[in-house]
Amino acid sequence: MTTRAGFVALIGEPNAGKSTLTNRMVGAKVSIVTHKVQTTRARIRGVALEGEAQIVFVDTPGLFTPKRRLDRAMVAAAWGGASDADIVVLLVEAHRGITDGVERILDGIANMPHARIVLAINKIDRVEAPVLLALTEKLNERHAFEKTFMISAEKGHGVKDLKEWLAGEMPEGPWLYPEDQIADLPMRMIAAEMTREKLTLRLHQELPYQMTVETENWEERKDGSARIDQVIYVARDGHKGIVLGNKGETVKAIGKAAREELEEFLGRRVHLFLQVKVRENWLEEAERYSEMGLDFRDGN
């Protein structure tokens, strides 16, 4: 049987529903869904299987108007992910229509003549059919989308159609990730997201966007507990001190909060070890794999 594998970039305004859609396609809660904007950190969100196809979802940071230098880097990262992908899915919110943000994304994709871009109008549960049809027409006048899907990522409407279509469009080739690693993947990612969330709560709001958390090791212990090793990567030396805090008390508090949540989630004891390391320019690094906690170096 011919296997297929490829990358699908989800682009859209903050809150368009990218995380919700990824979760539904992957079938596990791998991406944190929140009402706050700008939560999406990892470039790769999950790996979905559909028949013989493996679809790797690149869950880009929300595209928005960059003001600060860091924000511009995030937007560049988002577009970078989009132009590398086999298919780009633009998510537009049905009830909000063509906002200024959507306008800017439409301008952005006009500069990607070689990309295959499909439109997915999300949150169709929030509008009546005539509104939806008018919006579909308007958007297709603005850009020649290869296809238009109408979906509700939250309720699941239309998601199966979209997933099946994407699967059929993935290039023929071997799978990018072994199946057994996918099974292992969501928990590692959830664990990393939990720690990142605690960092966000604890630190000045600017800082968390310059950080990433990776689960480096996960060991099941004979007594039923789990030992989890994570690294918090910061962009600068100065940030390391902030994360550590006076005598390490900040990272300790973050670790405690994350551990408690993990224990509740897993229903067993957890030993969580956090390390803080400096990794300059990690936003620009084209690491397609490591943020998934899917490192092949983790072969133990």
Ligand SMILES: Nc1nc2c(ncn2[C@@H]2O[C@H](COP(=O)(O)OP(=O)(O)OP(=O)(O)O)[C@@H](O)[C@H]2O)c(=O)[nH]1
């Ligand atoms: N009514 C409705 N709400 C939805 C739907 N899909 C997503 N939402 C909600 O929209 C909000 C934003 O969804 P997310 O998936 O976090 O959006 P996102 O695009 O990943 O956001 P960022 O990570 O900030 O870029 C959440 O409150 C979701 O529950 C949908 O189909 N219908």
